[in-house]
Amino acid sequence: MSLQEGPPAAPDATTSESPGTERLLAFSDGVFAIAITLLVLDLRPPESKHGLLTGLLDLWPHYLSYVFSFVIIGIIWAQHHFIFRQIHRSDHVFLLINLLFLMWIVFLPFPTSILAEYLNYPHDQQTATSVYIGTFFVGVIPFNLLWRYAASDNRLLAHDMDPRVVSKITRSYNLGPVLYLVDFALTFISVPASLIVFGLLALFYAVAPLPIFDRIWKGV
Amino acid sequence: MSLQEGPPAAPDATTSESPGTERLLAFSDGVFAIAITLLVLDLRPPESKHGLLTGLLDLWPHYLSYVFSFVIIGIIWAQHHFIFRQIHRSDHVFLLINLLFLMWIVFLPFPTSILAEYLNYPHDQQTATSVYIGTFFVGVIPFNLLWRYAASDNRLLAHDMDPRVVSKITRSYNLGPVLYLVDFALTFISVPASLIVFGLLALFYAVAPLPIFDRIWKGV
Amino acid sequence: MSLQEGPPAAPDATTSESPGTERLLAFSDGVFAIAITLLVLDLRPPESKHGLLTGLLDLWPHYLSYVFSFVIIGIIWAQHHFIFRQIHRSDHVFLLINLLFLMWIVFLPFPTSILAEYLNYPHDQQTATSVYIGTFFVGVIPFNLLWRYAASDNRLLAHDMDPRVVSKITRSYNLGPVLYLVDFALTFISVPASLIVFGLLALFYAVAPLPIFDRIWKGV
Amino acid sequence: MSLQEGPPAAPDATTSESPGTERLLAFSDGVFAIAITLLVLDLRPPESKHGLLTGLLDLWPHYLSYVFSFVIIGIIWAQHHFIFRQIHRSDHVFLLINLLFLMWIVFLPFPTSILAEYLNYPHDQQTATSVYIGTFFVGVIPFNLLWRYAASDNRLLAHDMDPRVVSKITRSYNLGPVLYLVDFALTFISVPASLIVFGLLALFYAVAPLPIFDRIWKGV
Secondary structure (H helix, E strand, O other): OOHHHOOOOOHHHOOOOOOOOHHHHHHHHHHHHHHHHHHHHHOOOOOOOOOHHHHHHHOHHHHHHHHHHHHHHHHHHHHHHHHHHHEOOOOHHHHHHHHHHHHHHHHOHHHHHHHHHHOOOOOOHHHHHHHHHHHHHHHHHHHHHHHHHHHHHHOOEOOOOOHHHHHHHHHHOOHHHHHHHHHHHHOOOOHHHHHHHHHHHHHHHHHOOOHHHHHHHHHO | OOHHHOOOOOHHHOOOOOOOOHHHHHHHHHHHHHHHHHHHHHOOOOOOOOOHHHHHHOOHHHHHHHHHHHHHHHHHHHHHHHHHHHEOOOOHHHHHHHHHHHHHHHHOHHHHHHHHHHOOOOOOHHHHHHHHHHHHHHHHHHHHHHHHHHHHHHOOEOOOOOHHHHHHHHHHOOHHHHHHHHHHHHOOOOHHHHHHHHHHHHHHHHHOOOHHHHHHHHHO | OOHHHOOOOOHHHOOOOOOOOHHHHHHHHHHHHHHHHHHHHHOOOOOOOOOHHHHHHHOHHHHHHHHHHHHHHHHHHHHHHHHHHHEOOOOHHHHHHHHHHHHHHHHOHHHHHHHHHHOOOOOOHHHHHHHHHHHHHHHHHHHHHHHHHHHHHHOOEOOOOOHHHHHHHHHHOOHHHHHHHHHHHHOOOOHHHHHHHHHHHHHHHHHOOOHHHHHHHHHO | OOHHHOOOOOHHHOOOOOOOOHHHHHHHHHHHHHHHHHHHHHOOOOOOOOOHHHHHHOOHHHHHHHHHHHHHHHHHHHHHHHHHHHEOOOOHHHHHHHHHHHHHHHHOHHHHHHHHHHOOOOOOHHHHHHHHHHHHHHHHHHHHHHHHHHHHHHOOEOOOOOHHHHHHHHHHOOHHHHHHHHHHHHOOOOHHHHHHHHHHHHHHHHHOOOHHHHHHHHHO
């Protein structure tokens, strides 16, 4: 055995063109679609000791976390697509960052289960909520990395992209980490308040791209 | 932290063209395919206290709800495609409505499990059936929203689409909510009757697009 | 409410061209990929009362049924693709037959679980094997329907397709139902023999398309 | 019944062109995306006898095996794509080898579960680790087969591909089996050491294709 054999698939060993982002995006889309669909596996028919209807109503933390996670993953999917529409090339570092990002997306059903399971238990609801919201804070990091790596020095963007637009998008992504960190801190003060803020954040990110808010964002 | 950073990905911040519906449809297809396949997870090998064959026959509510949900999701998939074939553009509101619609599609294995589990329990079978059929009634709403948003003022349709065809499709979608609401009400009167009607509705929606019925729909 | 509203999406109500088979195939591929991957959910870490290694070895019926079902679904996927390569158009009946076929594909992990769970139980192994092999016999029917509907009167095939080739393919599909029916009958005589024949059938269908056998098929 | 009916879909019976690798790759991508996403199903909310936080921390073997398997499957996916970019044609043998390879990919969540479950049990942790790392060693075989079958005699590659590049890639794939075999042997000596080596191997395969290492691979 000799190191001369080298690593597999070093880019210089390939004769084909550097691939675009199509397959990377298709693979990511598949992972998104599956992760978002697996959320339903948390919803199981309840025991019906006091009747099925009571059992179903008692599952409200499961419905809440299902809706929260579904909406957020859906919005992140849309944002991920927005980023990939600006990006015209790919490289190995970008592939690795995207893999890190997907590792986080696939992880999301787990804190969702935790929140669903423990939101009703006084002793553990704070831990469950901290883990849940903290996970979303953590995920902002690989997401920001994806964009910043692609955008710095116009590395993977269209060559004629307006630098002012690029820096505007970059600035807009600064907001997320701060908001989610604040909400994470809030879980230690008040669980209900942190979840209400979390829902408002989801709503904000869902509706912010609507044209109706264009003037507001331009005015500030 | 300043609001000047604005929201992420406001459309005015992008340089690329407004995307078509291809990726939205591909993502939706993935979600459909996974949700329809997860239905099998409800089918688990039975205990065999009285022999495996008896155990398998006792699972009949599971087979029934599997077939019902599979056929209906399959037909909804076909209808979703039909809508998207008419639609040539997309916007953020449409994306959000489609997300709402997918949240309902992903939810469907849950009421399917409930029906499978409780159809054999006299005390809870009515609740289970009401929840099952009620869920399909609720789902008609985002489905209709999808079409109506795209079609009103010819917002996202082909520019040369015949307004008479558009309004004919719109009218045809008025029928569903009414039929499912009636069937939902029927669950409070007779569970078997409501399930038979549900099966007939599925059959109706499956075969209605067949050319053989063209003359009937034109005649009425 | 009046029937004048008609059924949703009757083909005559659409302005767009009759769709090709691309989306139908992409959806089917997604369902195939998920159904084949869900097979792994049957493989769970064993209890380790007598050590993990013993526990793992005791799972052999699970490995056997995993390999059987994976190979067969893989071959059916390849055959499904072969059919779709000959087919250039689609219609609503074809869509419904394909849906029926997919309902069977999605169902397959269930008899696979049954075989895995009960192959080691003397009282139930015959039932489990009959259900398993019987399911594959049943599935040949929608598969044959798919091809025969598309091929009869050259309904959905390429217009210039050689009728002799078409009828050769049709004849080749006659063999499957007979072979699986014989193997199904064999489960009532000897479970091990029927499983060996089942494995040989899978092998036969896997290697039969190899060029090396061309002369044999031509000679007979 | 006569053998004259022949096997289904013998290649000589088709009128359409030999298919490219697109659909094979799309199907493989779907299987990869699902297998990598199913890894999260191992992460279940813990019992909270000593508090949820303690329960979550006790799950560390689950997090470790999740990260390991996710990164490795991600890298294998990238390598699989690299191979397919060199390959311009497909044939039935190649399809079968790819099916064998996918059967191994789909299997991976099972040894991942075993490692997660038993890493904390002194009596079984060595067996669990041997099974886990041994599985990855086994998987190198179908992966190498894929490339070697396609590359030998330039069977499925681009016609103008440089033979020196081909043999360089072939040599680079010789390293993997040896490294994983050594690490498999190491599990019998020291479980922690073998897992550290496993992590380093994953890291090595993740970063090896980076341009920064080009000179190193060229120098050796």
